Each structure stands twice: as C-alpha cells, then as structure tokens.
Amino acid sequence: MDIQLRYAAFKDLYDKLESYSRIAHIKNYTDLTSKKYKERIKSLINTVQYEITELESQASIAKIDLNNCNLTFGDLIQCRIHEPDVNKLFTKIEKISLDVFIASNAVAAEHIYNIEVEKCIIPEWILPTSTFLILPEEVRECLRDDIKIIQDFFESNTGDDINIDNLFINELMTTDRIHETLKSWQSVTNIKIQNRYPILEQALYAHKEGKFFLSVSTLIPQVEGIIRDTIESSGKEVDFGKMTDAEIHNAIKSLKEVWKNKNNDTRLLNILDNIIEMVSRLYIDDREKSSHDGLYRHGICHGRLTNFCTAKNSLKLILILDRFICLYDDNLCFDVSE
Structure with missing residues (x-):
C-alpha cells in the first residue's frame, strides 16, 4: 500500500x-x-x-x-x-x-449522583444525563459548565422556599439543551430506540413550541416502552402488571443487572437509583390524590386528567427518558470536556 x-x-x-x-x-x-x-x-x-x-x-x-x-x-x-x-x-x-469512554461516563455519573442527593434534587427532578457538561476546574468559573450553573443557583437561592423548578425550566433545560438532547438520541444505534426516535422527535418539537398537552401525552407511554425494551433485550421476561412500587423497583433492578453485565463500574449504576421514586410517581392512581400536578400515567392515558399541560411535566419526562436512553445505548456519552 x-x-x-x-x-x-x-x-x-x-x-x-x-x-x-x-x-x-x-x-x-x-x-x-x-x-x-x-x-x-x-x-x-x-x-x-x-x-x-x-x-x-x-x-x-x-x-x-x-x-x-x-x-x-x-x-x-x-x-x-x-x-x-x-x-x-x-x-x-x-x-x-x-x-x-466508560471512565468518563463514570466520572460524570458520579457528579450527577452526588449533586442530586446533596442538593435534594430528587425525587422531584433528575439532572440531564446525555448532555451534562463537565469542564476542567480551571476554566469552570469563566465558561460555566453544568456544575457551576447548579452551584450558582443554590448560592443565590437559600432558605426553605427555593423554587428548584426555576433551575430546570429557566437555566438547565433551555431550548438549546432540548435540541442537544434530541441530537444525542438521534445518535443512538440501538434499533429499538431508533424505532421510537420519530415519536420522540415530534414530542420534543411539540415541547419546544410550548404544546405540552402533545408532548406529555406522547412521552409518558414511551417511558414504560423503553424500560420494557431494555429488560427484554437481556432475555428477561417483563411483567409489570399495574406498575406498583414493587414492580417499579424490580424493573429498575433488572435495568441495573442489564447494565452491570456490560460494565463493571458501579458509579454508572447509582444514577438509576435516583430515578426509582420519580418513575414510581408516574404510576400512582390519580384518583387517590386530592391535589396534584397531573403527571400520572393512568389518568392521562385514560382521559381522566386535563391539568397536565405544563413545561415542568414535559421536562420531567424528557429527563427520565434521557437517563434510560443514555444507559441503554453504548454510543451515548456524558460530556466531560478537556
């Protein structure tokens, strides 16, 4: 040659x-x-x-x-x-x-896990996963990565009345971030995720246009669908029944087993723990709640609820899906920049 x-x-x-x-x-x-x-x-x-x-x-x-x-x-x-x-x-x-690649993912996952726990972000929210940006400490102050954005928010908002929704809606999950999230999902090579991509794409476009009835209605069944895809891909049978708390925990446990079979670093598994209660909340029977924000699968899918049209609900579903998709596909990487 x-x-x-x-x-x-x-x-x-x-x-x-x-x-x-x-x-x-x-x-x-x-x-x-x-x-x-x-x-x-x-x-x-x-x-x-x-x-x-x-x-x-x-x-x-x-x-x-x-x-x-x-x-x-x-x-x-x-x-x-x-x-x-x-x-x-x-x-x-x-x-x-x-x-x-695996080491950088693990480092980012460790940061995400610690921030979610220490700042009491969970179970109300979880951080973006595939687009979480970490820069070297020497440039963090001037370039402001996600760690710096979160630090600044909590330093300027103290006390018991912190409205953490503002951090996600106004600072983290911007229009640009939604676009980057969609791009990361488009790069997924797994065929089952690719089959869902046209659905996810239209839902995220609806979100960017403020059409939250459309985005929430479209995204909420995809959460269960991707959980099923992930578990079934390992050869396990899926029987969620009514998606009780016990079944949600079993589903997440199965997801962790699937991931553990591919990677030995337990730091990557920790960020699945932080999502358990958030996903469980989706399957609470809305008829048992006297007041709520309307983000309940059964009430939405069976037409009982009409009060779920909010950016918060839509973003929560995007973040849940982002975490599952990021851990599902080997090609998605956390953004740990040099």
Whole structure:
C-alpha cells in the first residue's frame, strides 16, 4: 500500500494514543492510571513510533515527501481495514478508546449522583444525563459548565422556599439543551430506540413550541416502552402488571443487572437509583390524590386528567427518558470536556 497512506495511518494511531494517555492523566481516571495500564499504552506507542520511524527512513531513501499528500478520512479507514498491521493496532487502540469512554461516563455519573442527593434534587427532578457538561476546574468559573450553573443557583437561592423548578425550566433545560438532547438520541444505534426516535422527535418539537398537552401525552407511554425494551433485550421476561412500587423497583433492578453485565463500574449504576421514586410517581392512581400536578400515567392515558399541560411535566419526562436512553445505548456519552 502507498507509503504515504501507511504513514498517515500510523500517525493517526499515534495521535490517538497520545490523546487517550493525556485524558487519563488529566482526568485522573483511576482505572486508567495504574502502572499496568500505563505500560500497556506505552508499549503500543513504542510499536507505532517504530513503524513511523521505519516509514520515514524508507521515504527518505525514496525521496518521498510524506507530508505532501491528498488523503481523505475514507482513505485512512480503508487502510485500517486492509492493512493487517494497522488493523491489529487499531483494534487494540479501540479497546483503550472504550475504556476512556466508560471512565468518563463514570466520572460524570458520579457528579450527577452526588449533586442530586446533596442538593435534594430528587425525587422531584433528575439532572440531564446525555448532555451534562463537565469542564476542567480551571476554566469552570469563566465558561460555566453544568456544575457551576447548579452551584450558582443554590448560592443565590437559600432558605426553605427555593423554587428548584426555576433551575430546570429557566437555566438547565433551555431550548438549546432540548435540541442537544434530541441530537444525542438521534445518535443512538440501538434499533429499538431508533424505532421510537420519530415519536420522540415530534414530542420534543411539540415541547419546544410550548404544546405540552402533545408532548406529555406522547412521552409518558414511551417511558414504560423503553424500560420494557431494555429488560427484554437481556432475555428477561417483563411483567409489570399495574406498575406498583414493587414492580417499579424490580424493573429498575433488572435495568441495573442489564447494565452491570456490560460494565463493571458501579458509579454508572447509582444514577438509576435516583430515578426509582420519580418513575414510581408516574404510576400512582390519580384518583387517590386530592391535589396534584397531573403527571400520572393512568389518568392521562385514560382521559381522566386535563391539568397536565405544563413545561415542568414535559421536562420531567424528557429527563427520565434521557437517563434510560443514555444507559441503554453504548454510543451515548456524558460530556466531560478537556
């Protein structure tokens, strides 16, 4: 294969390894900063560097300019597929990429879990999951990530009369955030979620237009549908019956088992615990409540309730679905920026 293409492919692999090594160090991902893991990355870097040096030597003898070529990303992909030595290294580096992905998710999940508990956000609300933004502390003050937004809100709102709805409706779940959430759902590769995407898309467009009767009515059955999809995907049978508290807990437990089979980091599982009561509330019989905000599945789906047209109700459902979808699909990632 063309020496320039092989050179570009190995340089690309080298850059990836350097990047992952730097991210693991900066973010202090414990599992990725062990001596054994560092030696693994160093060995791969040395192998790739050797190939690069050899190609530079060959190019020098043949008087080939390695940096003056018109290669596309498609060319690199073909090289990764058809060049055995490039393919072998790329496969190993992909595994490191997945490790970094899981570690970054776990770090974000830990922040989300702690904030929800410490600030008593649950069970009334849960934080955005797929779009939760965490920046390095040194730039947090000026760029304001989600952690800073939440800190500022609670510092400026003290006492027992804090209206936490304002944090979500006016600061966190902005129109831009709704758009980013929809984009993250569109990137999901799982076929069952993709089949639901047209429904979710129209519901979120309705939300952005303030048509909350439409968005709430559309989203509330999707919560149960995605829970069923997730559990059934693991080969388990689903029998929710009337969705009692016990059945909700069993459903979440099954979800945790599904996720645990894919990932060992328990920090990712904690954010499912925070959603249990919030989901349970959806299945309370509205006829047993003297006053309520109208967010009850049975009353809405059977036509008893007419007072559920609020941004708050719509956003709650979006956030519940976002958490389930984010943990359902391996390609969705929390936003932990360098």
